[in-house]
Amino acid sequence: MNRTIPGTLGLIFGTIVILVGIFAFLPISYYLAGGYLLICLIAGLLIVRVFCASCPMKRTCVHIIPGYLATFWNQSPGPYSSRIIILTGILFAIIILIPQIVLIASLYLFVIFWICIVIAAISSYLVLCPGCGNQYCPFRREVPKQ
Numbered sequence: 001m002n003r004t005i006p007g008t009l010g011l012i013f014g015t016i017v018i019l020v021g022i023f024a025f026l027p028i029s030y031y032l033a034g035g036y037l038l039i040c041l042i043a044g045l046l047i048v049r050v051f052c053a054s055c056p057m058k059r060t061c062v063h064i065i066p067g068y069l070a071t072f073w074n075q076s077p078g079p080y081s082s083r084i085i086i087l088t089g090i091l092f093a094i095i096i097l098i099p100q101i102v103l104i105a106s107l108y109l110f111v112i113f114w115i116c117i118v119i120a121a122i123s124s125y126l127v128l129c130p131g132c133g134n135q136y137c138p139f140r141r142e143v144p145k146q
């Protein structure tokens with residue numbers, strides 16, 4: 001199956017998630033909206049640095065941007081320590097959980113935010129994770145033999 005389409009969709013939905021979070025902060029404070037954007041950029045770059053830089057698929061990454069950025073670190077692929085996996089999870093949690101404080105006040109934005117996350121997660125789980133070339137990723141699964 002072509003992985004580029006779900007990979008690109010994952011990137012688009014991830015971007016929408018962050019934009020919805022920023023949009024939810026805007027009526028309260030431009031500073032908070034800017035602060036959330038900054039946190040997402042820092043957390044995203046850290047994810048690329050600690051996780052994607054060691055990915056054997058970074059030069060052909062289906063999510064395009066993280067793989068491209070990861071090539072700036074000339075790091076050989078290797079297994080992830082549990083510390084790196086936990087840190088990556090915490091960084092994703094920071095991006096997702098911070099806007100919940102304001103999303104709770106807007107049902108529409110809350111629903112859009114979580115629909116995008118669920119679509120990105122399901123498409124990764126069903127299409128990208130089975131047989132993924134990153135054998136070190138804890139979400140990778142073997143493709144069942146026909």
Ligand code: SF4
Nearest residue numbers: 052055058061066067
């Ligand atoms: S395929 Fe590799 S480089 Fe691309 S997002 Fe996943 S871990 Fe990062």
